[in-house]
Amino acid sequence: MMEENQSMSNINNPDEITLKELILKLKDYALELAKNWYIILLFILPIAGYMVYKAKTTDTIFPAKLTFMLSQDDGGLGKIGGLLGSFGLGGSGKNNYEKMVEIAKSRQIIYNSIFNNVEINGKTDYLANHLINLEKLHDKLWEKDTSGLKSFYFTNSDIQKFSKLESKAFIHLHKYLTGSGEKAGIYNCSFSKTSESLTMSISTVSEPLSIELLKTIFYNLSDFYVETSIGRDRFTYDIIKRKSDSIYNLLNAKDYAASKIQDAKRNLFEESEKNSTKKLNRDVNMLGVIYGETAKNAELADFSLKSKTPLIRELDLPMAPLDAKSESAFMALIKGCLIGGILASFFIILRKIIREAMAA
Template identity: 30%
Template sequence: MDTSVNKQDRLAQDEEITLKELILKIREWNRYLLSKWKIIALAGIIGGFLGFLYAYLKKPVYTAECTFVLEEQGSGGGLGQYAGLASMVGIDLGVGGSNGIFQGDNIIELYKSHSMIRKTLLSKCSFKGKQELLIDRYIESNRLKEKWSKKNGLSQLSFNIPQSSFRLQHDSIISVIVNDINNNYLTVSKPNKKLSIISVKVKSQDELFAKEFTGKIVGNVNDFYVQTKTKRSSENLHILQRQADSVRAVLNSSIGGAAAAIDANPNANPAMQVLRVPSQRRQVDVQASSAVYIEVTKNLEIAKISLRKETPLIQVIDEPGLPLEEMRYGKLKCFVLGGIILGFLMVIVILFKRVYKKILE
């Protein structure tokens, strides 16, 4: 019993000694660091100066933002009663089907697709009255041609040619730029998940590039979205329009033929019924063509309603305008952060050197 008590007392004493030694060590290190305060302060001043210099030389970043609301009409509804009528002539109005390949937040991913960004980069915009490709503006603002000067052929590479003439170098450079824009320039989000408002932001050190790229990609993506959503209904509408024009031409011809047949025998003998046959045939053709034309015209109007119903409403709320929102690095903030970071690194170096010397001793 006494032995166990003694062991517990020894453990308690060891713990007390260990804690005491820890406190003494901390004091010792603290005194040592205070003895080196001049070096640490000098490192902090140098770090603050470097931070101030970074903030002074760093170009501001401009943010162009475009917000729009997306509203999609559901399918079906009041057009369901016309679906059977349209199907009689082999026309599918798309009533009751799905809303298409783009649903929900898929339009956000469409903004980040390689094809949409590529199409936007190869679009021309006006910069101070001069038409210029957005990709050329990107290359100029990032001084890529200076970096390419050591590589044969890249500094003279031109994108102002038909895309069918692009070589492997063109496609490779475009892929690199698209990835950079996706990772560092372009942000697409829904600020409020409950609403259908979508925000498109482009950040760049080139104010004009940010503004023009934002407007162009919003236009390209939204046009592609609407065309894809309404593609089936548009094709149906074009088919019905061609049918209506064709039937109308036949009807006009039948009406003219009936009039010509009557004019051929203006004073036909009532006893000679055979003389009335040509005009009666023409009349039958007119009546048949009129009935077909009425039905086709009715289906054409239904198709127009269907197209309007399936066309999503995209209403731009805010467009980017000059001057854009500017984000600069605060000189005082960078001075303080630079001083803290370099001072902390100097403390680590000093402690490491002291520990290293003690190990060698």
């Protein structure tokens, strides 16, 4: 009775494969793969060879990382936010960290950084030229260029005097560093909400280039952010301080003039000289009151300036030796064998299925 039910089940489901048939089919495929081992080898050899060659010829990368913290009163946000708005970067909902990240990738910061003269491998040059040379950008970015970039190096650091070719090269370097569209750059800046710290990172083929470039970007970013945050307050303080110093100098001059007249005449004054002395003394008293007020205002302005100055403190600076990253030739060989084996197996099994279907 059970055999009849099984027979009826097979009749009702002619396409159903039993476990036994599945095992036999897999065994058949395994035998087919073993029989065509040379095809698998033909797939593996070129793929594995290419991947090993690529691993051997790929430059070693030196990633550098820098971590820092930012502390700033909310009173300083308006000014930096206004500047970001002029760059098209501002937004009412962004905090200090988000603004710092955007500024860190701006052309202004990159420009201020890559045109510093730094000695690397015994050669002093702009960081921009070190980047072009060590990263082999003539071949990587400008191999097919016909405008002059194929052998280009910067000789001028004044962006106001850049030629069209120099501006083009700078734009390419900025994109190479910070990324463009979906293509990531070699430099990045991010922040952690949990630790409230910011991290800058860069990866180049040169250890000193990674360290010097990252530190230079950080110090330029720090100076720019602080100066922009307190720029208006510093301007106000400078005006009040100059006014206070001017009044102080005038007060000293008047006081000195009155004392000189008194000493010269030994307290024997004519009427006109007495009037001059009285006028000088009145001026001294009046200037003393004015100076007291301006000095107090200068102290208040100085206190406001210091209280609004952001505190940017580095936590971890990059230092040699960096952990170099290079692709292992052995791992590349393993990957090549796996990829080649999978592709070859797919080809052999698909060919067998097609042959069986054509023969049926």
